[in-house]
Amino acid sequence: MxxxxxxxxxxxxxxxxxxxxxxxxxxxxxxxxxxxxxxxxxxxxxxxxxxxxxxxxxxxxxxxxxxxxxxxxxxxxxxxxxxxxxxxWGTEDAKPKLFPPQTRQPFIVTDRIPRSSRIVELHLRPLGTPMRYWPGQYVVLGDAPAGAPPRCYSIANAPRPDGEIVLQVARVDDGLTSRWIHDSLAIGAYVSVDGPYGTFIGDPSVETPVLCLAAGTGLAPILALTEAALRRNYRQPVTLLVSARSRADLYGEGLLAYWQTRHRNFKYRAALTRETDPALLNGRLPVVLPGLFEDLSSHSVFIAGSPDFVADCTRAVTALGAKPGQIHTEGYFGQAQPEAPPPEQLVA
Ligand SMILES: Cc1cc2nc3c(=O)[nH]c(=O)nc-3n(C[C@H](O)[C@H](O)[C@H](O)COP(=O)(O)OP(=O)(O)OC[C@H]3O[C@@H](n4cnc5c(N)ncnc54)[C@H](O)[C@@H]3O)c2cc1C
Ligand code: FES
Missing domain, CATH: 3.10.20.30 (Beta-grasp domain)
Incomplete structure (x- = not known):
């Protein structure tokens, strides 16, 4: 050996x-x-x-x-x-180094799939070299001349050889960029993408059970992280809890059902906050969690969604013993500006 x-x-x-x-x-x-x-x-x-x-x-x-x-x-x-x-390999704490973000990378919209009444999924295929990114990271998309300022969107898939990236965008009623994506961005359109950004990535040095909590399109980076983990045969239990207002707001269930059947260590459950359904969990995740987990002290926890959802869930998992260093969060703050990582964290 x-x-x-x-x-x-x-x-x-x-x-x-x-x-x-x-x-x-x-x-x-x-x-x-x-x-x-x-x-x-x-x-x-x-x-x-x-x-x-x-x-x-x-x-x-x-x-x-x-x-x-x-x-x-x-x-x-x-x-x-x-x-x-x-x-x-990696940084001082054995995290993977990040790929330097590139601006104005040309992509074509190859597909757009309505995932729910308020969420559209975009498939973007690169015209140039595929963007290198870690599952869990996000890109910046917008079109200034069309009145859509640059906004952050998480990549919902693990890297593929053809470089296709998938984004899941929720409509914000008075939102400039999400409305442009929903109402104007057509299949075949050319878009310019900046990225990748963010550090909501898997920690490769841990071999622990994983709990993922997602609300709305917070599911996107969790899908990318889960796909990558299952692809490389992560053995520990992975539990994903998704929060939605109603059954009609849930999406991605086909893929999640497939993963659950294919990988015995992956479990998925949905919780509804404004509807009751005896087949699902009912209530907000911070309230439901103590009934599902007694002790999260050995878990790695990934939480993504609106800033309030992330804050409430972080409090709830901390109360159940999750350690700060093992809680990873991605809050979808409106109009957030991406930050380029410091040079020492970048792949040379
Ligand atoms: C790291 C990161 C990753 C993100 N990933 C995704 C993603 O994968 N999918 C996705 O759909 N969004 C994601 N977002 C949110 C996204 O960047 C935009 O904020 C969102 O699309 C709204 O932009 P807009 O231009 O349409 O609205 P704006 O024109 O910026 O806002 C219009 C109004 O709506 C309010 N508002 C903004 N966002 C929301 C919201 N989510 N809910 C309710 N009101 C809101 C604003 O405060 C403002 O009053 C992410 C944000 C961050 C920081
Ligand atoms: S040379 Fe090793 S992965 Fe291609």
Whole structure:
């Protein structure tokens, strides 16, 4: 068995005989970026600071001779051959580094699907290089000449090879940008997107049960996080509670039912606040939660939705023992301006 040590955090991952470094990291929950998993795209390139590995057959265009000489390797094909391998990955606290946000990335609206009477889902396909992002992050979309100022929208899917991103936008009756999206933005339209932004991303160093709480389109980043976690076989129980006013406001239930059937560790329940339905939970999530969980001290909690929903749920999970460092929140503050992360948190 080999120890793979992550620098600068010092976290250690065990690698079994025959494992690639990527496989060992993923089993331990670390989401190293990757695409082809065959040594052809260069996406999984990291610097190996010490230790030996067998790089296997990879393409020169994915890993040049110069990069090899500098110690870089492609982790999707690299197999450790020494007892210890130290690789440069992540930040001091073993969080993944963020991809530098880019402005004015061209996308085409390839589809728009009404998800409820107030929520439309946009599918955007990039015209240029796919945007690199972590599940849970958001983009900024708007059209100044059309009177739609830039607004933040969470990406509702995990990254795909074709770079398509999905946004779920709720109509705000007197809202400038959400009304433009609902009433004017047509299939085939060209849009310019900035991003990715935000740090509402999975913490790869935790192996805990997960509780996700979402209200309205707060479901969007939770869908992306859940898709990514289930895709890489996260083993711990994942519970998703969705809050909606009425049954008609619930959306995404088909996908959630599929995940629940396909993955035994995933459970989904909806709670209605303005209707009663004996088949569902009834009441606001902060009120319902104590009846469902006695102790959340070992859970990681992800909460997304309106600022009031996030604040109320944070209080409720804290009262049930959830630790501050394990509560991750995304509040949909109106007219929020995105902040570019500091350089030391960015992928070089
Ligand atoms: C990180 C982040 C992620 C976000 N992700 C999403 C997402 O995935 N989907 C989504 O639909 N929205 C999301 N939002 C909210 C979004 O950015 C906009 O605030 C929202 O679409 C309203 O913009 P607007 O231009 O239509 O309204 P504005 O013209 O900005 O506002 C018009 C009026 O409506 C009020 N208002 C603004 N937002 C709301 C609201 N949600 N409910 C009630 N009143 C409101 C304002 O205070 C103002 O009085 C996110 C916000 C943040 C900060
Ligand atoms: S994932 Fe493409 S080279 Fe490793």
């Amino acid at each position: 080999t120890e793979i040590c992550l620098s600068p955090s010092g976290k250690v991952v065990e690698s079994q005989p025959g494992d690639t470094v990527l496989a060992a990291l993923e089993r331990a929950g670390y989401a190293l970026p990757n695409n082809c998993r065959a040594g052809a795209c260069g996406e999984c390139k990291v610097r190996v600071m010490s230790g030996d590995f067998d790089q296997g057959m990879v393409l020169d265009m994915a890993l040049s001779q110069e990069e090899r000489a500098q110690g870089y390797g492609l982790m999707c094909m690299a197999k450790p051959t020494s007892d210890r391998l130290v690789i440069e």
